[in-house]
Amino acid sequence: MKILIAAGIALLFVMGGFFIFNISFETIVTIFVIFLCIALILFFVFKGDVSNERESLRINKTGELRKATVLSIQQTNKWLNSYPEVRIRMRVEGLSQEACIKEYIPMNDLSVYQPQSVVEVVQDRDNLEKIVLKSRFFDQLQEKHRKDMAKKQAKQEKKWQGR
Incomplete structure (x- = not known):
């Protein structure tokens, strides 16, 4: 939806350029296509980071707290602002196999995730x-989830009582 809005605004600017600055139609189409290509590239580059952040928040909201022992940590070549992306391999209590996660972590927090250190992680209740x-x-996040679930439960009970 946001891309369509951005494309519409870009089209308005391009059409304004056509009428105000008397730019040829071919130039306007070229500018619009270039803008659209850049917007699509940016969308697909950052789509994964945004959906990963949303998924992480969802799991923190609804998941179950666990302890994990860090086995190894490796820095990837990606950065978000001044946060490096790291790949952390760990053994989570209650899981038979090792887990590997990628996260953006502040530089001052990297010492917390050194091998053999115990950290807190959250396990998704739907997909273990x-x-x-x-x-x-x-x-x-957990408190908000509990309140949301209580409201939902109360609404369901009220609905069933009204029948």
């Missing part, structure tokens, strides 16, 4: 294979 690092907002 999905593990994310515990968010600093974990308690607030």
Whole structure:
């Protein structure tokens, strides 16, 4: 939806250029196609990071807290602002196999995730294979989830009583 809005705004600017600056139609189409290509490239480059962040928040909101022992940590070549992306291989209590996650971590927090250190992770209740690092907002997210579920339960009970 946001891409369509951005494309519409770009089209308005291009059409404005056509009428105000008397630019040829071919030039306007070329500019529009170039803008659209850049927008699509940016969308597909950052789509994964945004969906991963959303998934991580969802798991922190609804997941189950676990302890994990870090086996290894490797820095990838990706950065988000000044946060490096790292791949952490760990053994999670209650899981028979090792887990591997990729996260963007502040440089000052890297010492927490050194091999043999014990960290808190959150396991997805629906897909037990999905593990994310515990968010600093974990308690607030869990509380919000409990309140949302209580509201949903109350609404269901009210609906059933009304029948």
